[in-house]
Amino acid sequence: MSEVPGLRERKKIRTRQALIAAALELFMEKGYEQTTVSEIAAAADVSTRTFFSYFASKEDVIFYNTRDGIDRVLRVVAEPRPDDRAIDLLTRAVTSVFSELVLDGQLQREIGPVNYLVMTVPSLRARSLLLLFEGQRELAEALHRACPEELSLVEASAAVGAVIGGGKLAAFVSMSNGASPEEMLDAGRQATEFALSALRAASRVS
Incomplete structure (x- = not known):
């Protein structure tokens, strides 16, 4: 049986998913090149620093x-x-x-x-x-x-x-x-x- 993630891990998973969803929505709406990391972070309601704790670049989100x-x-x-x-x-x-x-x-x-x-x-x-x-x-x-x-x-x-x-x-x-x-x-x-x-x-x- 797989182990159920703890509260901290579940929060990290939700944040990561929120960043991915926000990035894809902005990429489709504004264009990939026109979208900034700061905009992705803001749309996911996190800091830019938090974004970089999950992804090295917006390309890595894809x-x-x-x-x-x-x-x-x-x-x-x-x-x-x-x-x-x-x-x-x-x-x-x-x-x-x-x-x-x-x-x-x-x-x-x-x-x-x-x-x-x-x-x-x-x-x-x-x-x-x-x-x-x-x-x-x-x-x-x-x-x-x-x-x-x-x-x-x-x-x-x-x-x-x-x-x-x-x-x-x-x-x-x-x-x-x-x-x-x-x-x-x-x-x-x-x-x-x-x-x-x-x-x-x-x-x-x-």
Whole structure:
């Protein structure tokens, strides 16, 4: 059973969520570049100093859950079940990401604005691509460590790139064509399932 956060921890969580909500609202209303940290802090009813105790910059607000997502999939790959193959670990890792989105109402509300900003603000798009590359690199290395006799590092990199890259690309393409956040997520899910099916078929042949 997970431990219930104490009063102090709950207050910190509420403050962090208030900062994220205020930042996204201001970014969508005023524009990312035009919004200041001071305005975000004021909208969340905290000081600028408090903002910087949670985030190093306003850019970090946009990518606040990226590290958590990477760590989640790495934990899945680091804990193989008996008789697991690489495709099983990769499937479970990807499924854990979509499961978290289903369970986390805050993430569902924020995914639309976050992805819109990433698509329209060049500095955020560049940071997003860097984080995507780094996350895929970490996952590929973890998958190779878990199944060294099944996949070389090159093969693990190709598998991760196909699944994660394909899902991200499908989501962004659908959104650029006017899809809703729900439709965007569904496009990402379909693309990852397609890539996983192809990899699963290839593993049966090899």
